[in-house]
Amino acid sequence: MLYDYIKEHYKEAEPIFFSDLEREDISKSALNQQLKKLCDKELLRKYDIGVYYLPKRTMFHSVVGPNADMVARYRFISKGKNIDGFYGGNSFANQIGITTQVPRVVEIVSNNTNSSDRKVRIGNRWFYVRKPVVHITKENVYVLQMLELLKNLDAYLDYSYTEAKEKFAEYIAIHEIKRSDVDCYIRNYPMSTFKYYYELELDHVLA
Structure with a gap:
């Protein structure tokens, strides 16, 4: 039944x-x-x-019952032990502390969407959902989330590069991201990702 x-x-x-x-x-x-x-x-x-x-x-x-954020998380980011996405843009920039901007539309990068970027309404909230550059798994989710933010860093950054480096260093330490993880995926991203990666000297932070 x-x-x-x-x-x-x-x-x-x-x-x-x-x-x-x-x-x-x-x-x-x-x-x-x-x-x-x-x-x-x-x-x-x-x-x-x-x-x-x-x-x-x-x-x-x-x-x-559930709220819009919970439904979006289950649909696009994680459900049970499955990891299919992550928060991006200002949403993630705010989470790690490099911006004070609170987005009206939450940005999500997810495997569970079609090839085109789209706005999705859930309940009374709007979410902007994008396809990932690389398929997201529980093994690579944190390094991809970092590289995705680095791609357009200046669009989200409210502080100096020195302060941003400290925030990224905390994120790297918490999630135990290694240099080999970055090397595995960074070539899938545009040159701007390389630019910000080296300007923040993150190569010196990674193990």
């Missing part, structure tokens, strides 16, 4: 994607009908097109 499967594999308030429930032995229309029945019984809630969740009841009996 579909509901039993959902209860076994998903937590309350966790995004459930229609595409993840599809099977060869059931048509899309039949699956839609089953999901609608569960929603009618209030065993399941619909968050957005193709996105559902098991309602979580609070102590005040209101229902809690």
Whole structure:
């Protein structure tokens, strides 16, 4: 039974994607009908097109579900042990502390998109999703995220190169990025990535 499967594999308030429930032995229309029945019984809630969740009841009996950022993270960045993307642009620049700008549109680089860059609306939020230069895996995600930011560093940098170097050095140490990791992927990026990489003297930071 579909509901039993959902209860076994998903937590309350966790995004459930229609595409993840599809099977060869059931048509899309039949699956839609089953999901609608569960929603009618209030065993399941619909968050957005193709996105559902098991309602979580609070102590005040209101229902809690996922938010737009959580749905975007599950769809484009990570779900379970899978890593398919990372935050880019001002979103990541703000996270590591080289800019104070807070983006209105969160930028994501993800395997889970088509070849063209696109804006995606989830709930009441907008996300800008781009295809990666190199396929993202859990082994290379941190080095690719760093190289992606270096590609257009001046567009995001609010501080000096010296301060930026310190922030990148912290990131490199936390995620144990090695020179061999950079050497493996940097040639897939434009010359601007090389330029900023050497101007920040990151080669001296790497092991």
